Amino acid sequence: MSKAESYTATAKWLHWGMALIWVAAWFVGIVAVHWRDELNPQHQLTFVHKAMASVLLLLIVLRVGWRLTHAAPAMPATMSPLMQRGAFVGHLLLYGVALVGLPMSGWYWSSVADKPILLAGLLLLPPLVEPDQSLYDLAKAIHTYTAWLCGVLVGGHALVALKHHFIDKDNVLAGMLPGRGD
Numbered sequence: 297m298s299k300a301e302s303y304t305a306t307a308k309w310l311h312w313g314m315a316l317i318w319v320a321a322w323f324v325g326i327v328a329v330h331w332r333d334e335l336n337p338q339h340q341l342t343f344v345h346k347a348m349a350s351v352l353l354l355l356i357v358l359r360v361g362w363r364l365t366h367a368a369p370a371m372p373a374t375m376s377p378l379m380q381r382g383a384f385v386g387h388l389l390l391y392g393v394a395l396v397g398l399p400m401s402g403w404y405w406s407s408v409a410d411k412p413i414l415l416a417g418l419l420l421l422p423p424l425v426e427p428d429q430s431l432y433d434l435a436k437a438i439h440t441y442t443a444w445l446c447g448v449l450v451g452g453h454a455l456v457a458l459k460h461h462f463i464d465k466d467n468v469l470a471g472m473l474p475g476r477g478d
């Protein structure tokens with residue numbers, strides 16, 4: 297497969313590395329909230345959730361920089377212009393909402409709640425805004441609803457990728473898998 301038909305090795309590392317962190321952070325977030333008494337009595341899982349998820353804020357800067365300087369492979373000609381536009385908008389939503397908006401909303405929530413975020417468990421992030429308990433419920437609702445919306449978005453994204461591979465039998469998934477065209 298020629299380079300033009302595949303993402304670069306760096307783009308693949310960033311995609312799969314961030315996908316792994318994202319999916320793990322999503323599940324840890326759910327468990328931290330909904331099994332609080334059983335599994336998160338000392339807020340250890342909340343700490344892990346914030347430590348992992350905040351790394352996405354660093355990686356997204358690298359990823360967008362790389363993406364702007366390295367073109368994605370062309371979409372298959374078998375995709376209609378409408379589907380190609382849909383895929384483009386879907387990717388924009390993944391970048392803007394799942395990879396930037398959601399971590400930022402978590403950062404905002406922790407800032408209004410006056411709670412620390414240790415990036416990778418090591419580096420204290422400065423607060424985005426002044427603490428303000430009157431905004432707590434709003435910030436919590438924004439993060440929670442956005443997280444669930446993104447769960448649907450990412451789940452749909454993975455299903456569409458599998459559909460390309462197993463039903464349409466095109467090169468969309470192959471172009472993001474390791475070892476092709478690197």
Ligand code: HEM
Nearest residue numbers: 318321322325326328329342346349350399402403440443
């Ligand atoms: C700097 C980044 C982030 C911070 C500071 C943050 C903070 C938090 C906090 C404090 C909670 C509540 C945990 C608890 O009450 O024990 C939470 C819940 C949650 N977070 Fe995040 N988060 C961040 C990024 C993310 C990302 C990237 C995702 C998705 C991968 C995510 C998904 C969730 C989910 C699904 C919940 C549970 C929502 C619910 O059902 O109530 N968060 N987050």
Ligand code: HEM
Nearest residue numbers: 315318319363368383387390391394450454457468469472
């Ligand atoms: C979990 C299984 C996943 C699978 C099977 C998957 C598969 C793929 C594939 C095949 C592409 C290339 C699409 C194309 O060329 O049109 C892609 C691109 C992309 N994926 Fe995923 N992905 C997964 C998870 C994620 C997650 C968790 C995120 C972020 C939260 C994500 C964000 C993106 C973005 C933003 C692109 C667009 C890349 C670009 O062209 O700049 N993916 N994914």
